[in-house]
Amino acid sequence: MKKIFCNIFLIFSLNCSAENLPQGWMKTGSDPSGYDAGVISDLGLNPPVAYLKSNDKTNKAGFATVMQQFFPEKYLGKRVEMTVMIKSESVDGWAGGWLRIDGSASKTIAFDNMERRPVKGSTDWKKYSIVLDVSEKAESLNYGVLLSGQGQVWFDDFVFKEVSDSVAVTDTYEKIFLRKEPINNGF
Numbered sequence: 001m002k003k004i005f006c007n008i009f010l011i012f013s014l015n016c017s018a019e020n021l022p023q024g025w026m027k028t029g030s031d032p033s034g035y036d037a038g039v040i041s042d043l044g045l046n047p048p049v050a051y052l053k054s055n056d057k058t059n060k061a062g063f064a065t066v067m068q069q070f071f072p073e074k075y076l077g078k079r080v081e082m083t084v085m086i087k088s089e090s091v092d093g094w095a096g097g098w099l100r101i102d103g104s105a106s107k108t109i110a111f112d113n114m115e116r117r118p119v120k121g122s123t124d125w126k127k128y129s130i131v132l133d134v135s136e137k138a139e140s141l142n143y144g145v146l147l148s149g150q151g152q153v154w155f156d157d158f159v160f161k162e163v164s165d166s167v168a169v170t171d172t173y174e175k176i177f178l179r180k181e182p183i184n185n186g187f
Contacts, residue, residue: 001031024068025144026129031062035147043087052095052145053152060097060149065098065142072101080118081163082143087125087155087180093149096116099130100142109135112170113146119153131169 020038021027027037034057041048050068072080084097096114103109110132119128134141147157 006119013172025050025066026068027064028064028067029064029146031059032064034058034062037064040154040155041174046156049154049156050145051152051154052147054147054150058150060093063093063146063148065144065146067098067142068156069135069140069142070140072134072138075162076138077136077161078162079131079133079165079167079169080141081161081167082130083127083157083159085127085143086119086123086145087126087154088119088121088123089152090118090122091147091149091153092148092152093147093151095119095145095147095151095153097128097130097145097155099132100135101132101138102140102142103135103137104139106140108168109138110171112172116172129170131163131167132171133169 016061022039027035029035034055035052036055037050037052039048040052043049050066052064082097082099086097089094094115096118098113099111100108100113101110112130112132114128114130119126145153145159147153
């Protein structure tokens with residue numbers, strides 16, 4: 001998991017390509033050549049839909065993501081829910097939507113990639129939700145869908161909306177990567 005988290009930070013400089021994706025979208029990750037991405041019009045709730053699927057070059061330890069980023073001006077200081085519709089087929093690793101809020105120098109402020117509630121196997125269309133607080137110091141909002149391992153996912157209908165503080169955040173950044181105290185200092 002740490003490898004995926006670290007690699008997702010590097011996506012701005014690693015092997016990005018547009019493939020058959022609409023303007024603004026890119027395919028990247030730790031193993032982008034191991035995955036195909038694009039848009040198809042014959043499947044989905046509201047065609048066209050995007051897809052990400054493994055190919056014969058897929059590295060078992062790698063992942064790819066189809067992503068986009070923007071300046072979150074209208075969400076600064078607010079709690080935001082991102083929803084996305086995802087369908088999967090034969091996912092043997094895991095897949096999920098993801099949302100990351102970055103501050104200056106691309107420092108992560110909040111992050112959730114659904115790794116603790118992944119999409120696995122074959123599933124029908126389902127709405128997934130991620131909720132994060134967008135700091136007043138946020139400089140970019142980065143989001144997409146990732147696939148790790150073999151299989152295919154289709155995705156559609158990303159929606160962003162402000163929600164009240166009564167809606168719990170799904171942020172996993174501090175829970176997974178930052179401890180309250182140091183551990184194992186004596187090895």
